[in-house]
Amino acid sequence: MTQNFDAIVIGAGVIGASIAFHLTERGLKPAILERKVTASGATGHSSGLVRMHYDLAVESQLTFVSYKNYFADWKNRVGGECGFIKTGFMQIAKREHEDKLRGNVANQQKMGINTSVISAADVKKLFPDLTTEHFDVAAYEPDSGYADASMTTNSFLDSAKRQGATLIQNCEVTAIRVAGGKIVGVDTNKGEFSAPVVVNAAGPWAKQVAALAGVDVPLVTWTHDVAFLHRPPSLGKFPAVIDDTINCYFRPEGSALILAAGEDESMRGEEPDAEDQTPTETFLDKLIDAMVQRIPKIEESGLHSIHVGRDGITPDQRAIYSAAGPDGFYLACGLSGTGFKTAPAAGASMAELILDGAPKTVDISTFNFERFSKGELINGEFGYGHIWK
Ligand SMILES: Cc1cc2nc3c(=O)[nH]c(=O)nc-3n(C[C@H](O)[C@H](O)[C@H](O)COP(=O)(O)OP(=O)(O)OC[C@H]3O[C@@H](n4cnc5c(N)ncnc54)[C@H](O)[C@@H]3O)c2cc1C
CATH class of the missing domain: 3.50.50.60 (FAD/NAD(P)-binding domain)
Structure with a gap:
């Protein structure tokens, strides 16, 4: 019937x-x-990052509305839980992209997004365990963070x-x-x-x-490996970060772990149903090599687990x-x-x-x-x- x-x-x-x-x-x-x-x-x-920094205004607008009308007030707006944790978010841009970063932040400020361009010295003051090599400025959003997808x-x-x-x-x-x-x-x-x-x-x-x-x-499909690392006990506060200078993003995962992923190893065009849980052979080594450049204390970390996710990607x-x-x-x-x-x-x-x-x-x-x-x-x-x- x-x-x-x-x-x-x-x-x-x-x-x-x-x-x-x-x-x-x-x-x-x-x-x-x-x-x-x-x-x-x-x-x-999903790694669940909730940040408003995009290079396309309508994507910033979509996240801004999603953040203020939903993630920040989930219980009242939708009901139940979304697991939103406010960690702050930082976009670290390559030096040659400083003007673009400033342009994007200016557009986002016009929309009412709480974001600003901060110097490498400011980053050091806010997050002393992060190095400030390879960049001069970053975009910082104190309200952003991550949620549970x-x-x-x-x-x-x-x-x-x-x-x-x-x-x-x-x-x-x-x-x-x-x-x-x-x-x-x-x-x-x-x-x-x-x-x-x-x-x-x-x-x-x-x-x-x-x-x-x-x-x-x-x-086509886009296949992306994500690592969960044990958080070294001596590591202080840090936000969710997308770091274009080392092609990685990372964020706290609760109080005991760090979620981190790189961009270099992601694959295109796998079958949507292809075996899910095998990361590329070089994923972890490349990720750790990159991460220690920004958080030297990652040397004291250890691997908790890796998972592999797959999304659809357009041209x-x-x-x-x-x-x-x-x-x-x-x-x-x-x-x-x-x-x-x-x-x-x-x-x-x-x-x-x-x-x-x-x-x-x-x-x-x-x-x-x-x-x-x-x-x-x-x-x-x-x-x-x-x-x-
Ligand atoms: C590893 C990884 C990390 C990510 N990190 C972030 C992040 O930090 N922040 C962010 O914003 N985004 C992130 N994304 C992207 C985001 O998670 C995805 O864009 C989003 O979850 C896609 O949701 P979806 O509903 O389109 O697809 P899916 O979650 O894939 O849902 C599609 C569903 O359709 C079902 N389906 C398929 N075919 C059929 C059929 N014939 N009949 C019935 N059902 C069917 C599938 O079983 C599936 O459950 C990440 C993605 C991945 C893979």
Whole structure:
């Protein structure tokens, strides 16, 4: 027997959960169909950084809205927990990018974001255990930090369910049904579901899912290793940091661990279902060599564990939030290794696009699907080059 819903969201990662939550706030009763379990894709491996520094204004805006309206007030806004911890965030830029860093910070200040350019000497005063080699200035956001991507997703889903959504796990979408140019539903291993709206939020699998609706999305996978190191007891306070001079990012993970990852070793084009948990052979050595340049006390650290995550990445390394193909079909995919922190506001904006024909919370029209066929890839105003090398 076919089950009827107002909308179907394919994928229970953070963006599918956020979209479903926001659809229910507008009175819809959607189904979220998940081939495995919630947050089992990119989301469950996310490093969870919540920072507002981007080289593209609309991405800063998406995180700013996500931070102030959601992460900073999660219990009241969504319910449940997102695990947000305020550590501060610092973007360390290469010397040749100082003007760009200043341009981005000025844009972000105009939006009301609490950020400023600080000198290497200021960094030393704030965080004495960090070295200040290879850079003169950094962008510093005292309000930023990190959150728990699985908790974020599950509390979006719990609230969506309370508001009328249906979550079905171990339910793989195998076909998307279209009649007269319009979406009518999907087929799954658990039967048929009908709805006039289908949202493809299938993360690294989104290319394969879009193909079921006859839509060719230019998306490959991006595979990224992340290490958890024991925090040396003598190491003092430090914030979440993206350090372009050593191609690494790191942050505290609770009080006993450090999460750290490098950019050089990430792979493109693996099968979305490829074996997940094997880091590249040189990942750890390269990471530690880089990290000791910024935190010499890492020498006193030890390895706790490594995990490997995989996201979908587009040619301009920016998300796709757009209608595409048959009427009623939407893409919320290609989050390109950076889509956790923006998911609350992006989900609100997607729900507006679906229900009102245009987004209002944040103008996500920049992330339209047509940009690829038109050759109009997105570039940051003060771009640092690709987010991932
Ligand atoms: C290692 C790593 C670190 C990251 N660190 C950060 C960070 O610090 N900050 C940040 O903002 N972002 C970060 N990101 C990016 C961010 O986590 C991702 O962009 C985001 O989680 C993607 O969410 P998603 O919902 O699009 O995809 P996913 O979480 O992959 O969810 C897609 C879901 O769709 C399901 N699915 C697929 N096919 C089907 C089908 N046919 N039928 C039904 N269900 C299907 C999958 O099982 C999956 O659960 C990181 C990503 C990785 C991999």
